[in-house]
Amino acid sequence: MRHYSIEEILKNNQAWAKQKQTQDRTYFEELADGQHPPYLYIGCSDSRLALTRFTGTEPGELFVHRNIANQVCLTDINFLSILDYAISHLEVKYIIVSGHYGCGGIKAALEGRTTGIIDNWVNPIRETYLQNQEEIDALPTQGERLNRLSELNVIMQVKNLYQTSIMRQALQQQKAPEVHGWVVDLRTGLIKDLHVSTKQWGLRSLSLAAY
Known part of the structure; x- marks a missing residue:
């Protein structure tokens, strides 16, 4: 290239x-x-993910937060500030949590070969693997195992999103954006919608916020 x-x-x-x-x-x-973007995009920092090209959008349509392996970290003040601003001030209608196949952060978590800060960052992904180890290990190839962990990681991050006080408050006020979980296939350029059902998590978060 x-x-x-x-x-x-x-x-x-x-x-x-x-x-x-x-x-x-x-x-x-x-x-x-x-700016009046309808979307908040939470994705991976990977340089191959040119958002406007993959989605066919123009500048001003996506409010973006990116980090290694598209983590929704509940202690990350940068992420929480972006989420708060997107919901409270920009009033985005949709939140997209997007991972991708061939993700270096996912591979690092699965193989467990990282050290230092990166190891700390991908540790939640390793926990997701351990929670789903039987399903993942049953897949025939390393590539399929990595791809499945990428999908499960997105699902976990959507779940984490609903654990934030910002989303719980938005749910209480009936102003919560619609949430979607995606995975981008870099080999085809196509986006896979994981059809993540957020209704149950949303209702659960709303009930927890009442206490």
Whole structure:
């Protein structure tokens, strides 16, 4: 894969901006006027995940939080701040938690070869593996095991999302966004909807918030 130089990236930017202005003179005026994205996207930091290309969206449509292996960490003040802002101020209608096949963080958790901060970060994924070890180990190939753990990790992060006080409060106020769990297949470019049912978790979180 060819890598662009800094100078080439700047030239690409100029060409793109010129093309957009040619197509629509008001494009950048409207873009600079403020953001009203309907989606909060919680995904992996992997450089291969070019969101606007995979989803066909434009700048201003996705409010984004990314980290290694798309974790919803209940003690991460950065994530919680983004979630609060997305729900309370931007009033997003949808939250997408998205993983991907071939994820390095998932592989690190499954193989247990990491050390230091990264090991601490992927440890919750390792716990997910241990909770589902019989199902995962029964799969015939390492690739299938990694893919299944990627899916289970997304499901776990959706569950974690509903454990935040921010989502519980939104549920109480009947302002909670609709939540979806996805996995991107880098080999095909296609998004797999895991059809995660969040209704049960939402109701459970709402009942817990009453105490």
